Amino acid sequence: MNFNLKANISSTPFNIPEGVYLAGYGHRDKPNIGTHDALHTKAVTISNGEKTIMIISNDLLGVNEEIVKRVVNGIKEGFDILEENIFICATHTHAAPDIFDWEFDKRYSQMDLNKEAKEIIINTIIENGLKSTKDLKPVQLAFGQSKGEGIASNRIDKNALVDNLVSGIFLIGEDNLPLCTMVNYACHPTVLGAENLYISRDYPGVTQSLVEDHFGKDSICMFMNGACGNQSTRFTRRSQDFHEVERIGEILFESVLKAYDNRIAIEDSTISVVKEYFQFPRKQLPSREEAEAYYQTMTEKLNMAKRNLGIAPEELRGIITKHQGAGITLELLEVLDDLNLNAPIQLVRLGNLVFVGVPVELFNDYGFLIKEKSKFPNTIIVGYTNGMLGYVYTPQSYEVGDYEAWSSPFHINTGEKLVEKVINLMEEL
Structure with a gap:
């Protein structure tokens, strides 16, 4: 094996108190009553000797500009890394604290206990990120894919096309086991509904725990959501309780193992990053x-x-x-x-892989287009990266009055503009 990279990964749970209001469902008007499974922040630092990147995934509904800037500044104070080389995303669980004004709703994010939770979260992300920079170990990069059948469907039209590709990015150590498994799959973590008042990672948490148990105590798994703006478990789930969370999470876990079995080593150790602000087109509203x-x-x-x-x-x-x-x-x-609709698009190249981080909830239609047009053989769409500004929907979705389209601040042609921007940025990698 060619150990042409060095890496380390760290994981820390968020200590969220009872009484904090949860984000994700506007009509949920009661605070959390406890933690079912702890939310985590996970960071992996990867270096090829010349360049270093840090990828951070958080079990949160999303992150906003303030959170990202504070985390980046905190990490830079403790470690010499370029701002654009820190990639911060969220899993989009709907059972995490409300820590910013999503969907223009300030009822809960400004409460004292929620503001306290926000500070806990930011400080924990910084501390955990810095922990991942210590004692980098030789690793080999590998990539594998499989199909995750029976997890996601198109949540608007159950008969419409669904992206069920499960991608596994593996950093394999000298013991021939993954030090880090990054799982990319496009599906809203909304098995749990508005009635749930327990903090939870939803189905991605089950998957991550099972992967970590499977590969051993030194292995950490992190989840990165894909182009899931119109994908969820709405038509595949059998209930909205923790038994169903387990069932869905186990299906994804089995798919991750298949992706691992299908893995191919990547000898290319190139690391390059481009991060550029994009002015998302503003919607033309009805009267x-x-x-x-x-x-x-x-x-x-x-x-x-x-x-x-x-x-x-x-x-x-x-x-x-x-x-x-x-x-x-x-x-x-x-x-x-x-509204400030100027937000960064961030692309991270790792060998022949490219992570495409977008600060939106991207419809799978545009995820498919980006993958189709990409010059990289392995293209990973990562939503909820550096922000969560709203849905990038199709014109057809707006015409039929879908929630995603009518709640979005973006113009009806934003999807095609975003795809064009991403493909152009790939030329800089």
């Missing part, structure tokens, strides 16, 4: 009269659906989210012009 009329229509549909005792839970959930999207459009009429 207030049109927005109010649509909201009224969706309110009537929702009331009718609630009276239908035979309606399937997933169908009701779709109507609820469309109603929420119509409501957020009314809020956008007030705040859209003041």
Whole structure:
């Protein structure tokens, strides 16, 4: 084996107290009542002797510009690394603290206990990141893929195309076992619904724990979500409890093992990074009269659906989210012009792999396009990187009134502009 890289990885749980409100569901109005499984921050530092990168994944709904800047500055104070070489993403669990004003909702993120949790989270990410810079060990890079059947579906149309590719990025140590396993899969971690009041990593947490148990105590697994804007377990889950979290997580775990069996060593030890701000195009909103009329229509549909005792839970959930999207459009009429939609796109090349970090919830349509147009044989889309500005949706999604499209601050053509930008940035790697 050619150990042409050095790396180390670290993992630390967040110590989140009871009483902190959770993010992810706007109509959840009660604080957490305990921790089912601890949220973690995980960092891997990788060096080829000339360049060093740090990849950080956090069991959070997302990160915002303030959190990223504070983490980067804290890490740079303790370790000599370029700002653009620190890659920070979130798994998007909907059972983590509300620590920034997502969907323009400030009810909970500004509460004292939530602000305290935010400080705990930021400090823990910094400390854990610095821990990963110590005692780098020789590793070989390997990459494998498999299919994760029965996990994600298109959450808007269960018959639409789904990206079920499971990618495993493995840093294999001299003991011939993975020091680090990075799992990339595109699926909202929303097995647990708004009724859940326990802190949890959702299904990615189960997968990570099983991978770590399988490969041994010195092995750490981190999860990186993909282009999952329109992918979730809405049509595949059998319930919304922790038994189902286990079932879904175990399916993904088995797929990770298949990806490991399919792995191919990557001899190329090139490391390069490009991080550039992109002005996301601003949406052209409907008039207030049109927005109010649509909201009224969706309110009537929702009331009718609630009276239908035979309606399937997933169908009701779709109507609820469309109603929420119509409501957020009314809020956008007030705040859209003041939103900062200038955010970084970050590409990290590791051998013949490229991580494409985007600060949005990207529809799988555009994930497929980026992979298709990429000059790299192995392209990993990582959502919720350096921010969580909103959904990048398709024109068709807006036309039928989907929640994702109507809640987004972005213009209807943002997807094609973003794909073009990413492909152009690849030329700089």
